[in-house]
Amino acid sequence: MEINVRSAENVKILELAGRFDTYTADTARQSIEQAMAEEPANIVVNLEKVDFVDSTALATLVHGLKRSRELQGDLRLCHLQQSVRMVFELTRLDRFFEIFAREDEAVQAFAR
Amino acid sequence: MNPLPLTNTVRLELPAIHKYLNVIGACIRAMLDREQGLPGQESLFYNIELAVHEACTNIVEHAYAGISGRIDIAFTLDESLRQFIIELNDRGQSFSLSDVVAPDLSQPQTSGYGLFLVNQLMDEVTYFPQQGNNRWRLVKNI
Numbered sequence: 518m519e520i521n522v523r524s525a526e527n528v529k530i531l532e533l534a535g536r537f538d539t540y541t542a543d544t545a546r547q548s549i550e551q552a553m554a555e556e557p558a559n560i561v562v563n564l565e566k567v568d569f570v571d572s573t574a575l576a577t578l579v580h581g582l583k584r585s586r587e588l589q590g591d592l593r594l595c596h597l598q599q600s601v602r603m604v605f606e607l608t609r610l611d612r613f614f615e616i617f618a619r620e621d622e623a624v625q626a627f628a629r
Numbered sequence: 630m631n632p633l634p635l636t637n638t639v640r641l642e643l644p645a646i647h648k649y650l651n652v653i654g655a656c657i658r659a660m661l662d663r664e665q666g667l668p669g670q671e672s673l674f675y676n677i678e679l680a681v682h683e684a685c686t687n688i689v690e691h692a693y694a695g696i697s698g699r700i701d702i703a704f705t706l707d708e709s710l711r712q713f714i715i716e717l718n719d720r721g722q723s724f725s726l727s728d729v730v731a732p733d734l735s736q737p738q739t740s741g742y743g744l745f746l747v748n749q750l751m752d753e754v755t756y757f758p759q760q761g762n763n764r765w766r767l768v769k770n771i
Contacts, residue, residue, distance in 0.1 A: 579739050
């Protein structure tokens with residue numbers, strides 16, 4: 518998995534690419550934790566180039582979501598591919614994450 | 630139960646480690662690519678791959694639990710029944726499927742989605758526990 522980290526308007530953007538599964542989840546978890554090291558813990562995870570997520574990937578994102586909210590921030594998702602979105606819907610995690618169609622929408626939502 | 634039509638069976642034998650579970654999806658896609666007119670092809674491929682991946686992850690983490698082992702996988706396309714059947718065999722520890730607690734979907738969870746997804750994504754899921762020779766049978770109607 519490749520992870521590109523950028524900043525915009527007090528928000529850390531993690532752009533993930535490839536397969537997000539049990540084998541690669543630890544890399545993602547470390548990147549999310551590093552991004553939350555600086556306050557505010559406002560994170561956008563861009564999943565546009567992620568073509569596979571498994572239950573460990575979901576757990577990794579849920580852990581990041583809970584941790585960011587403990588730190589008065591949030592972890593938001595954008596650009597989910599249709600198959601990936603289906604997994605969020607099946608597990609009803611789409612009700613707990615704020616999910617945006619576009620990255621700029623997700624970033625701008627932190628300003629509200 | 631009728632014997633599976635072996636002319637439409639492809640077998641894989643993998644080490645029980647997470648690293649090579651990505652091979653499974655390629656095999657599923659290659660087999661189902663030969664079938665004409667499958668509805669919702671991309672989501673069908675994804676759903677089967679994710680279910681098999683989660684069952685194999687369970688084998689790696691619970692049946693073998695850190696001990697080296699192998700997973701035997703047989704993919705069978707039953708053209709008469711319009712079913713794609715995946716059988717997984719391991720030689721690790723058994724468990725009771727009925728003891729697995731379903732995740733509480735009213736709250737986000739940090740574990741427990743794996744077997745839930747297997748059951749949601751497949752049409753039939755059967756586990757035959759036998760210490761040292763456990764077998765999963767996953768069926769998807771296509």
